[in-house]
């Protein structure tokens with residue numbers, strides 16, 4: 542492993558990372574990579590644990606400021622390092638909106654195991670992790686990239702499949718409750734009913750809450766996730782957020798109207 546990278550990740554309090562050849566990964570969004578003017582050869586994959594405590598009516602991942610900002614900060618630090626060490630190299634950092642299947646990348650990099658919930662499970666932080674990736678045209682050998690690991694799976698206890706409110710994990714429905722809360726426009730009575738029943742204005746944590754690997758969640762050492770944390774979203778707290786404050790939230794990407802609608806749906810239940 543590259544000693545300089547180890548030091549950099551230690552400074553950022555990121556414990557889980559690995560370099561892996563791009564050619565070993567599953568490309569799901571080739572269009573994203575095609576926009577770049579370099580040939581992808583090595584990928585630095587890393588995990589950002591985010592658990593900071595329990596939430597009331599939003600998913601745990603959205604309690605903190607938008608994780609894309611945290612990923613942007615890591616990408617900037619990695620970019621500085623690469624520019625210094627490899628002045629001719631090209632690179633780009635990603636997270637979420639990435640050319641590759643990030644769960645597969647982290648699994649191949651040996652950073653966790655595959656859960657039947659569809660999520661990567663890390664030995665220390667369970668599923669409460671974001672996956673970031675930093676793609677460069679540096680030869681994988683120069684970065685001491687590792688060969689992909691044999692994928693390992695969870696114990697398949699069935700708890701997530703059983704608890705999944707839509708049946709998405711049982712193959713009974715194409716819809717995940719997390720996706721429902723992100724939909725624009727009018728929702729069906731069935732969809733609204735699910736949101737009220739599980740009291741969610743954003744996201745869904747049910748398959749994660751029941752997972753045995755998540756029963757004693759370790760809080761993240763990364764300070765970013767404790768900044769401006771919220772556990773409950775209300776119509777008042779939402780309306781008091783300035784445009785700038787709102788734009789820094791993970792639930793901002795579908796627009797304020799979508800979140801307002803979700804809160805109205807939950808309010809109808811209280812009345």
Ligand code: B12
Nearest residue numbers: 600637643644645655659660661671672717719720744745
């Ligand atoms: C679109 C998307 C969604 C959609 C669709 C989810 C889905 N199952 O694909 C919706 C909105 C529903 C969603 C919900 C959530 N998401 Co999401 N999502 C994505 C995104 C942007 C793309 C996924 C994608 O391309 N899917 C389409 C294809 C590739 O997936 P697929 O049909 O399931 O089939 C593939 C996998 O099963 C796969 N596979 C291959 N190797 C591996 C390895 C492992 C470990 C696993 C489990 C699977 C797997 O094989 C198939 C083909 O490649 C990724 C980021 C990324 N670029 O990868 C984040 C991502 C998967 N989401 C993430 C998160 C946190 C969530 C939520 C927990 C948020 C929440 N609390 O509400 C939920 C969890 C729902 C669930 N149980 O899956 C994290 C997952 C972190 C983790 N621990 O694994 C990711 C990686 C984002 C990130 N950068 O951290 N998400």
Ligand code: SF4
Nearest residue numbers: 705717718745747748
């Ligand atoms: S996030 Fe919720 S709806 Fe989606 S798969 Fe998990 S339990 Fe099912």
Ligand code: SF4
Nearest residue numbers: 656695698699701752
């Ligand atoms: S709840 Fe059980 S089956 Fe689902 S991911 Fe966790 S260990 Fe695997």
